[in-house]
Amino acid sequence: KAGVTQTPRYLIKTRGQQVTLSCSPISGHRSVSWYQQTPGQGLQFLFEYFSETQRNKGNFPGRFSGRQFSNSRSEMNVSTLELGDSALYLCASRQGNSGANVLTFGAGSRLTVL
Amino acid sequence: GQNIDQPTEMTATEGAIVQINCTYQTSGFNGLFWYQQHAGEAPTFLSYNVLDGLEEKGRFSSFLSRSKGYSYLLLKELQMKDSASYLCAVRPRAGFQKLVFGTGTRLLVSP
Numbered sequence: 001k002a003g004v005t006q007t008p009r010y011l012i013k014t015r016g017q018q019v020t021l022s023c024s025p026i027s028g029h030r031s032v033s034w035y036q037q038t039p040g041q042g043l044q045f046l047f048e049y050f051s052e053t054q055r056n057k058g059n060f061p062g063r064f065s066g067r068q069f070s071n072s073r074s075e076m077n078v079s080t081l082e083l084g085d086s087a088l089y090l091c092a093s094r095q096g097n098s099g100a101n102v103l104t105f106g107a108g109s110r111l112t113v114l
Numbered sequence: 115g116q117n118i119d120q121p122t123e124m125t126a127t128e129g130a131i132v133q134i135n136c137t138y139q140t141s142g143f144n145g146l147f148w149y150q151q152h153a154g155e156a157p158t159f160l161s162y163n164v165l166d167g168l169e170e171k172g173r174f175s176s177f178l179s180r181s182k183g184y185s186y187l188l189l190k191e192l193q194m195k196d197s198a199s200y201l202c203a204v205r206p207r208a209g210f211q212k213l214v215f216g217t218g219t220r221l222l223v224s225p
Contacts, residue, residue, distance in 0.1 A: 004156075033211040042217035043157075043201065048210065056212050090156070094211055102147070103211060105156040 002027065004093050004106035012112045018079040021109045025072050025093030032074040033103065034066060037088040046089075049074055078111075086113045116140045118216035120202050125222045126192055134187045134219045136202035144208040148176050148187045149201040151218070157201055160187065189221075197223045 005024040013019050025032050033048035033056075045058040049068035066076040072093075078085055088110050092103040117139045126132040138146070145164040149157035163169055163178035163185060175188040187200055199220050203213040 031211055035215075040217075043203070043213075043215040045212045045214070048212060056210050058212070092211070102159045102162065103213065104159070105149075107154075107156045 004091055004104055006089075006091050006106035006109050008109055009107065010110050010112075012114060013081050014114050015081055015083060017081050018077060019081060019111060020075055020077045021089055021091075021111075023074045023076075023091030023093075023106060025074070025091075026095075026104055029093035029095050029104075030072050031094040032068055032072065033092050033094075034074070034076050035090045035092065035105075036060075037090055037108070038086075043090065046076065081113045083113050086111060116204075116206065116214045118202055118204060118214055120200075120216040120219045122217070123220045123222070125224065128192055128194060128223055128225050130192050131188065131190050132192060132221065134189070134200050134202075134221070136185045136187070136216060138183050138185070138202070138204050138214075138216075140204045140206045140214055142206040143180060143204060145205045146176075146178055146185050147203045147205070147213065148174075148185075149203065151199045151201060153198075160200075192223050194223050194225070197221060 007022045031050045034046040035043045037043045047057045052068045063079045068074045088108040090108045092105045120136045148160040151157040161176035168177045173190045178185045199218040201218045202216040
């Protein structure tokens with residue numbers, strides 16, 4: 001069973017550019033969430049999707065957005081990149097939307113903003 | 115507010131036992147998770163506690179006290195491969211994926 005797949009794994013952008021990151025959840029998982037990981041802040045919740053609907057959003061500016069497709073794949077977009085957006089962006093999937101179902105994380109997309 | 119505290123770094127010797135503590139103050143509580151993350155890799159699930167008490171899973175055990183807002187992860191018979199970051203996370207609301215994470219405890223296991 002394939003895990004959570006994130007692409008690209010590494011990317012470098014400059015300030016002001018925008019970036020789109022992709023996440024393919026485990027087959028059969030309908031719930032996808034995104035986290036930003038930085039050394040000082042740890043993992044911080046960005047948003048979660050279930051059946052193409054955003055169910056929850058973290059405390060990030062509107063430059064951060066996302067969506068989920070009918071096949072449960074998800075993308076997140078960051079516009080007008082800032083230096084502080086340099087981070088590891090992690091996607092996680094879960095089978096259902098309730099209970100103790102465990103989040104399974106992908107290896108992440110490491111974004112460097114110059 | 116949401117706050118999760120855990121030590122930044124710990125060191126231990128191969129074969130020893132180490133306890134990583136986590137205290138939390140969150141707006142709600144619907145379970146506490148421990149994840150392990152090796153450098154450059156994805157966090158992987160270790161344990162889940164939603165009721166008070168000890169959950170044992172091989173060399174790893176996790177304890178929860180909801181009244182004290184406290185959990186610990188106990189690692190026995192430490193191995194070099196246990197050198198990693200250990201992340202404590204709380205799910206404030208049932209039915210949602212949002213987890214509130216601590217900044218993680220980096221464990222260094224020496225020979």
